[in-house]
Amino acid sequence: MKRDLARAIRDAARNRREGDTDYLCLSLNAVRELASEFNSSTAAVSVHALENGFVPERYLKNAGTIGLEGQAALLGSTVLVVGAGGIGGHVVELLARLGVGRIDVADPDVFDETNLNRQVFAGEDVLGLPKVDVARDRVRAINSDVSISPIRLEVGRDNIAELLEGKDVVIDALDNLDDRLMLQEACRLHGVVMVHGAIAGSCLQATTVFPGDPGLTVFTPASGGEGKARGIEVEMGAPAATPAISAAVQVQEVLNVLLGRTPALRGRMLYIDLEDWTVEFFDLDEH
Amino acid sequence: MRGMEIDVKVATILLKKAEPPLRSTRFSLSVEDGTDVEGLIGTLGVPPRLVGSVTVNKRRSPRDRVLAHGDLVAIIPAISGG
Numbered sequence: 001m002k003r004d005l006a007r008a009i010r011d012a013a014r015n016r017r018e019g020d021t022d023y024l025c026l027s028l029n030a031v032r033e034l035a036s037e038f039n040s041s042t043a044a045v046s047v048h049a050l051e052n053g054f055v056p057e058r059y060l061k062n063a064g065t066i067g068l069e070g071q072a073a074l075l076g077s078t079v080l081v082v083g084a085g086g087i088g089g090h091v092v093e094l095l096a097r098l099g100v101g102r103i104d105v106a107d108p109d110v111f112d113e114t115n116l117n118r119q120v121f122a123g124e125d126v127l128g129l130p131k132v133d134v135a136r137d138r139v140r141a142i143n144s145d146v147s148i149s150p151i152r153l154e155v156g157r158d159n160i161a162e163l164l165e166g167k168d169v170v171i172d173a174l175d176n177l178d179d180r181l182m183l184q185e186a187c188r189l190h191g192v193v194m195v196h197g198a199i200a201g202s203c204l205q206a207t208t209v210f211p212g213d214p215g216l217t218v219f220t221p222a223s224g225g226e227g228k229a230r231g232i233e234v235e236m237g238a239p240a241a242t243p244a245i246s247a248a249v250q251v252q253e254v255l256n257v258l259l260g261r262t263p264a265l266r267g268r269m270l271y272i273d274l275e276d277w278t279v280e281f282f283d284l285d286e287h
Numbered sequence: 288m289r290g291m292e293i294d295v296k297v298a299t300i301l302l303k304k305a306e307p308p309l310r311s312t313r314f315s316l317s318v319e320d321g322t323d324v325e326g327l328i329g330t331l332g333v334p335p336r337l338v339g340s341v342t343v344n345k346r347r348s349p350r351d352r353v354l355a356h357g358d359l360v361a362i363i364p365a366i367s368g369g
Contacts, residue, residue, distance in 0.1 A: 087369045175369040177339075200366040203300045218340045218347045218363070232300060232337055233368030243369070269363070271298050278299040280312060282361050283345045 005038050009049050016060065025057045043101055043145040047072050058143070059099055070259045071099060075145060077258045078102040078166055082155050082183055083173030084131040085109070086243030087197050087250070089120040091171050094251040096139040096146050100258070103139065106151035106163060107131045118240040155179065160186040169257045171250055172196040176228035177221045184209055184216050193263075195253045197246035201236030202275040204246040207284060208253045208263040214284050242274060290317040291356035297333070298364045306332040318354065325350040327360060339365035 012030040016023050026034075026049055035042045046056045050072040055063055059071050066074065077100050081088050084107035092105050110130050115122040121134045132150030139148045153159060155174075160183065164170065170192050174180050180196065187194040188211045196216060197206040209215030221229035249270065256263045271280045295316050302309040309331065318327060324341045328350075340363040341348050354360065 083369050085369055173369050175367065177365070177367045180367065197369070198366045199368045200300065200364070203298075203364070203366060205366050214347070218342060219365070220340070229365075229367065231339060231365030231367045232304075233366065238368050271300075271364075273299040276299070278312065280296070280298060282296070282298070282342070282363055 005034065005040075005045070005048060006052060008034055008037070009045075009052065009054055013054050016057070018060065018064065021064075023060060023063060024054045025060060026054055027057050031056050041145075043075055043147075046099075046145055047075050050075070056145075058145075062098060066098075066255070066259065074099050074255075074258055075101040077168045079104070079169055079171065079254065079258075080163055080167045081105040081171045081173055082163075083107055083171075083175065084121070084135050085115065085173065085175060086118045086238050087199065087247045088171070088173030089122070089131070089135065090244050090247030091173055091251055092135050092139060092148075093120055093142065094247060095254070096143045096148070098251070098255070099143065099145060100254075101145065102147045102149075104149045104151055104163065104167070105132050105135050106153055106155050108152060108154040118238055118243055120244075155183065157182060157186070161190065164190045164192055167192050169254050170194045171254060172198075173247070173250075175233075176230050177216070177219055178227065178229050181216055181219070181221065188212060193257050195250045195257070195263075195265075197250040198231075198233075199238055199242045199246050200231055200233035202239065202242055203232070203236075203271065203273050204242050204249070205269050205271050206246060206249045206253070206265055207267075207269045208257070208265045210263075210266060213267065218284055245272070245274065290319055291322075291354065292317055293327075293354055293357070294359045295327075295331070296359070296361040297331070298362065300364050300366070301333050301337060301362060304334055304337055306334075309333075321353060323351050323353045324348055324360070327354065328362065331362075333362060337365055339363050339367075 013024040016025045034045045050068045136150040194209045269282045342361045
C-alpha cells in the first residue's frame with residue numbers, strides 16, 4: 001500500500017521553482033484525491049509526501065524556512081492554546097496556516113462587541129457564539145490537515161492536568177497574572193514548554209519558559225493569588241496590532257520549540273513598545 | 288552621608304507613566320545610603336501599582352531590599368492582557 005501511495009504521489013506531483021530551488025509539489029486537489037483513494041487523511045498523505053521529498057502546495061511557502069522534514073514534524077505536533085481572545089485567536093490562525101497538526105484551544109467565553117477591534121475570529125455575525133467553536137470553524141476552512149479541538153472551559157487547577165496530556169508545547173494567551181502563574185506551574189509539573197505573551201496598550205512582552213525556568217515567577221500578583229491580577233492593560237486597553245504581534249512572536253517561538261531549534265526568548269523577556277519601537281530584553285535567569 | 292551609584296533599567300511603558308516622565312530606559316543614578324527598592328520607585332516617580340517586578344542584579348527582589356553601590360536595578364511593568 002505504501003509503495004502504491006508513493007507511486008501515486010510521484011505521478012501526481014508537478015515541479016515548481018522557488019528562486020533557484022525546484023520543488024515537487026502536490027496540489028490541494030491531488031492531496032484530497034489521494035486521501036480518498038487510499039482511505040487516509042489529507043494530513044497523513046501530506047506527511048508521507050513530505051517524508052519522501054514532495055511538498056503539498058499549501059506548504060510551499062513554508063519550505064524555505066521550515067523545510068520538508070520540519071513541515072512533517074509540525075504536522076505530527078500537538079499544541080494547546082490557552083485563551084482564544086486577542087492573542088489566542090491570532091495564534092490559532094497562524095498555527096493552522098503553518099500546518100501544526102493538532103491544536104487544542106481553550107476559552108470559556110463568547111464573542112462580544114468589544115472583541116471586534118482586535119480578535120481575528122470576531123465578526124459581527126458571530127457575536128454571542130463561543131470563541132473556541134468559531135475558531136474551530138475557521139481553522140477547518142483554512143487547513144483541513146489540522147485537527148482542532150475546541151475546549152469551552154476556564155482553565156484551572158482542576159482541569160489543567162488533563163489538558164496538558166500529550167502536548168508538545170503550550171501557548172499562554174490568558175488575560176491575567178494569576179492564571180498565567182498557575183499555567184506555568186502546571187507546565188513545570190508536566191514537563192511542557194510554555195510560550196508566554198501579554199499586552200497592554202501599545203506594549204507587549206513575551207518569553208519562553210522551559211519546565212523549571214523562573215519565567216513568570218519574577219512577578220508577584222498584587223491580588224496575592226486570590227482573584228485575577230491585571231496590569232496596565234486595564235487603563236491602556238488593547239488596540240489591534242499589539243496582540244497580533246505578540247501572537248506572531250509567540251508562534252515563532254513555538255516553531256523553534258517544535259523544530260528543535262534554540263528558542264530565542266528562553267531566559268529573557270522581550271518588551272516592545274509599538275508606539276516608538278523601543279525594544280528591550282530583561283533577563284529572567286536567576287544565577 | 289555618602290551616596291551610592293546604581294544603574295537603572297526601566298521598561299519603556301513606565302517612562303511615560305512616571306511623574307515626571309523619565310527620559311531614558313537606562314541611566315545611572317545616585318541615591319542615598321539605605322535606599323531600598325520601594326524608595327527607588329518613589330524617587331523615580333513610577334506608580335507602584337504599574338510595577339510588575341523589580342530585579343536587582345538580574346534576580347527578583349522584594350521591595351524592601353536595600354540597594355548597594357553598583358547594583359543593576361530593572362523595573363518591569365505589570366502587563367498581563369491577552
